[in-house]
Amino acid sequence: MRSLLLAALALIVMAGQQVHAQSRRDLDAVARRLAAEDRFAECPAHPEVARSSCRRSQQRFIATYARARMGDxxxxxxxxxxxATGSGPLRADGKEACAWRSIVLANQSGRRNPADQQGLDATCGAxxxxxxxxxxxRARLLGRAIQLDAEARAGRR
Incomplete structure (x- = not known):
């Protein structure tokens, strides 16, 4: 019985490592895509503290972007x-912000959040x-990519 439990635990750990490795590859792919699209502003060369803070902000955005692509x-x-604002480590991109605001509204079922509609009106209206x-x-393409990614993840389970 003990060996069976150890074997099951080993399988769970291995599965977790594979999921983590897949997540890491996904984040790396997102980072490469965002860098290729020139989304990031330059981090300051000096002082080192500001540069490391900028890099951490970029990493947080990459993780947020990956969650957004997963439908969050x-x-x-x-x-x-x-x-929309170009805050933190990002360059402002009104078109891309407008596309994401459209995605947010498209993902809402039932009653829509008025703040989301206001954000869409302000961002896209400008x-x-x-x-x-x-x-x-772009929103149509992005929505389709999110849908295909979800279907692919469902197929991996």
Whole structure:
């Protein structure tokens, strides 16, 4: 019985390590994608404390972005807000922020949060028509990618 419990525990630990490794690969892929899209502002070269704080902020955003891509509405709101303002380690990107605000509203069933609608109106309303249309297309693509990612994760279980 004891050996059976040890074997089961070993399998659980191995499964947890695989999940952690998969999560780490997912975060690394997100980090590469965000860097390729030139989303991050330059971290200051000096002093070292400011640079390490900037890097930690970038890492937090990467984790938040990954959760947003997994369908976490709270993370999606945060991504939209940070992209709208360019806060922290990010460059402002109104089109991308508008797309994420659209995703947040699309993921709400039933009664919508008025603050989300206000955020969408403010962020998307500030864009010229052509950029709003591009943001709408980006939201459609992003929504589809989130859906496909969810289906892939469900298939891995």
């Amino acid at each position: 509405v709270t993370a999606q709101r945060e991504v939209a807000s940070q992209l 864009l010229p028509r052509t950029e709003r249309e591009e943001a709408e297309e």
